[in-house]
Amino acid sequence: MPLETIEPIGKRVLICKDEDKKQTKGGIRLPDNIEIPTITGRIVAVSVELENTPDIPLSQYDKVLFNPKGAIPVDFEGDNHLFVVEVENVVAVFRKS
Secondary structure, three states: OOOOOOOOOOOOOEEEEOOOOEEEOOOOOOOOOOOOOOEEEEEEEOHHHHHOOOOOOOOOOOOOEHHHOOOEEEOOOOOOEEEEEEHHHHHEOOOOO
């Protein structure tokens, strides 16, 4: 059976969302019943349209901050945290200076 892949279409990227935080940076452990949305992740794939748009500086493996309201979850391999996100919902890219 051939391996199935996901390729975003239009001005979209495929993002693997970071794990939800279980404690704060200061070391305070958060209860399991509190949902603090983690809206950072890594770009897994970029659509062909975005690759050909030089004024949108997104590429594979970039760490990004995104709005989860517009994210479409991908039920691909169970619990893998993949989302298709329109480029308008990517609000920041983390860069090392």
